[in-house]
Amino acid sequence: MASGEDPLESPAETGTVTTAVPARLDRLPWSRWHWTIVIGLGTVWILDGLEVTLVGNIAGRLSEEGSGLPITSGQVTGIAAALYVAGACSGALFFGWLTDRYGRKKLFIITLAVYLAATALTALSFSTWWFFLCRFFTGFGIGGEYAAINSAIDELIPSKYRGRVDLIINGSFWLGAVGGSLLAIVMLDTDLFAIDLGWRLTFAFGVVFGLVILLVRRHVPESPRWLFIHGRGDEAEKLVRTAEERIVAEKGGELPPPAGEITIHQRKSIGFGLIARTVFSHYRRRAVLGLSLFIGQAFLYNAITFGFGAILTTFFDVGTGSTGYFFAVIALGNFFGPLLLGKLFDTVGRRIMISSTYILSGVLLFVTAWLFDGGHLTARTLTACWCVVLFFASAGASSAYLTVSEVFPMETRAMAIAFFYAIGTAAGGISGPLIFARLTESGVVGDTALAFCIGASLMTLAGLVAVALAVPAERRSLEDIAAPLSQRMPGRRDGRESGEGGRGGDGRFGGGTGQGPGT
Template identity: 80%
Template sequence: MIVIGLGTVWILDGLEVTVVGNIAGRLSEPGSGLPITSAQVTGTAAALYVAGACSGALFWGRLTDLFGRKKLFMVTLAVYLGATALTAVSFETWWFFLFRFLTGFGIGGEYAAINSAIDELIPSQYRGRVDLIINGSFWLGAIGGSLLSIVALDTDLFPADVGWRLTFALGVVLGLVILLVRRHVPESPRWLLIHGREEDAERVVSAVEREVEEETGRALPPPAREITIHQRRSVGFGEIARTVFATYRKRSVLGFSLFIGQAFLYNAITFGFGAILTTFFDVPSGSTGYYFAVIAAGNFLGPLLLGRLFDTVGRRVMISSTYLLSGLLLFGTAWLFDRGSLTATTMTACWCVVLFFASAGASSAYLTVSEIFPMETRAMSIAFFYAIGTAAGGISGPLIFADLTSTGEVADTVVAFQIGAALMCAAGLVAAFLAVRAERRSLEDIAPPLTTKGAGAGSGAGVGSGT
């Protein structure tokens, strides 16, 4: 229920981003119904979507820590649905830009609310693999978006000004289904306990324990330890800032590095891959979806197959190695592209290998910032690092990438590849030194709640009872 209700929203995000990248060529053609260029779709509109996600993450992230995970992951999905529906009826460029921004605004809130809820509801020994697979499910949406764009852009089936609108409409339908499932996902008992709702927290935990005992036929052991907390309705922004930037300074550097590297790489390539195929390999705009579906599959297989190792081999080794490997492989791809050794097929194959490792690394960025900071700051920390890192890499990435690829010069595109590769390698080196050994550890063990009573509390395996 948790995986379907919360994790499937990344499928929608992947659908959104991929559809826009693949329909860029069609939107810029006469008869699309919008007076817009391909560069505006992959550059301006993409940057506005990311800017909306960044601002939405900060806005909704603070509210998630104040009012709970469940309320916010319902509200943010509703915002996404409304904005996507209005994108489908775009009639002018400014309208399309506005509702791409608002769609991102809703998705940004999802990042904070969903990742904090997932980590607080999933057992510690499985937290890494589950978090990676859920964040990696973005690429299932990307596969769907790629294949959907092939059908939607077929003018034998739909007029040029109708097909691309149907792709956004399908996103609304899928979102409504997720909304129905999500109503049954419980609030985080950790959040309930700390905010003075211990009876509600006990009710949620007791229901889970009862169901597990009925399924296994065995009584659960008592908690190994317990911690005592002082319940507080809210934690001030100043205290959050001091905690993140003073108490956990090295962890903040780690979070920034991971997010900036993956944000530049993914937002640039996701929005711009279709333009590369049409510009340098003369792939028809209606066929780019086939190629993107292949690299999207590679992206999903990365977290799916490597996720278990983040819980067994460990966070530090896996985070640093996935970032470094993807960066080095991208440097190799740039070299082959510069030599003229690649075709549309072999370019896609290279990217598939690069993104197999990069996707696991990118998903681990969300895992990292959602588990290495105290409970009271969790959603805001996710929002902050996502917003700042993505603003640095995710807004500049599409703009720089669109500008470089639009020249039609191979050397300019090679530079874009090399920037992404360098940032991924740099983040990998930072992780090699600063990554936290969080595998199979309780969240309270990794970062004691700010409301914990007594020095050194929180070193136990979990929360037993609280006051």
């Protein structure tokens, strides 16, 4: 190995190349090859949902005498939850930078390994400080997953299906939430497991599930888009050709011709300064949009979801062993939102669907707060209200990840996802659980109603921002939405475009019409 050569980076040759790889990927029909990607990568959100829900549901049990940890319910839903989110923000930024530099596949293997190790150590917690530390590093791994996985998914899925696939995958968080709720019911049953054992076994189950995902994920390919930009064009060509051959054999017949080509000046890495200037100078409006969407959804979900079990036990006398049933119901409502509404983001369009799901969920949450404050709700009717609110909010929240993963240039994608996730989640996800735990612990109905109203306000404001700034990215190639910084095109200087809208290619990709394949 030559002096100064990075051991993580495969040999690459840089130069100027013309390639049809993006157009070839976008024209592919849906196939078993795409299902492999979805299953291998999408399951990370199930893990996240499992983690968050388990901790919320076992908070009451951990605070009971004999649990093995000297910890209060407020510390679990407040401090531990905030540390988990802080870890996720830190992991997103750290691994996001590595993902853009070293590739998607290396990092979505490493981040899963970090999660597995931290979760296993959580199950072995012997003191409060150890539990807090493990929650931080569990979040650290999960945060890194967000950047690596969202980048890979959007770069491998055809433009025709990208919106619905991205939303459903992000919405699968709630399948994990259902599993976590039901698992907690079994594991917290003292007739089956001792009070200091059941909660440990719930974390051990997460490790087993993660190991299964790791085995499947080995077969997911690197992003061809990342490969050809980073001087590994031969690998990108081979990967796409193999996928095409498999799909032709599966479907029969010939594939349609690709829509066009782009000319790329290959390079091994992109400087952080160029990334920052691109995102926050050239794409200022999109940056405001991304921050608004993430802050709105992060506060609502991280503040409210972490404390749902505490609301049931504090205001409706629901036993700690039964809260899982209620949470499983609202989790299903969350999953069905992206599942049933996802296609509309590709047909009706991003701007209408993003803004409407945010605004509608915010308005419905205001109504829920009013009913709760007036004493008109029971545990069951509150759960029903949450199902309706989160049916729309879940689709909106998933669209936040979709938005920031498709509206910035390819070289900045993972870092952009990481940044907006970290900032938005830090604003709502760290302060949210701390504030909400204090409000719910007070036992005052008005305090909890106030927390609902804060979340509703931020969701509604984010929806209004989307009305003005959302990008019509439906059924368009990623290179058409935001041309790569490495792309050679007229008027391009210093890696920047001449306009924020983003025209893909050099007049040949997508016919130079501003629209990509499948439009």
